[in-house]
Amino acid sequence: MMVLLLSLQSCYHYRVSTSRFDPSTGYQKQTAHSFFWGLVQQNVTAKNCDSLKLKSLDEVRVTTNFGYSLLTVATLGIWSPVQIEWKCPKPCPREGEL
Template structure:
């Protein structure tokens, strides 16, 4: 009887750990030829399941060039999404701006 109890507790701990560790997600969009060293901006986005549409998030890059975009969701954000039945979906978006490329063959830096 005790062995069955210990096995159930261990199995429960493994399942809870798997759920907690698998709840984070990150999606990355990277350009084919990166040109890093630009500005970095973090935006906390909130999407609502309403007929009026989604709010628009705009990267504030001085050069109007984006090098990489990362969309992240952590455990708390996922939990809020599940508890609200998907009506509210918070996420974090990171924009990495690219620097302006120099002309080919130019000696300017």
């Protein structure tokens, strides 16, 4: 039974992107933690997009794996980690002359 459970382990991804998907950066990653069944959540800031003075994201991907799922089940949902990845969009071209 244990061999079967270990051989069937996997991860899953949720991906959200814009209809005009055209990122300007590669994936940036951060592990976010949620505690007490979502009552306390860690905020994730896309500092690389902020440094480019962009106010949007081109793609966001939320990933969990077997280890994260095992931690969530073992703590009865008290601690639930996920990995969040994002890409920044290309800046809008400036119009007109200076």
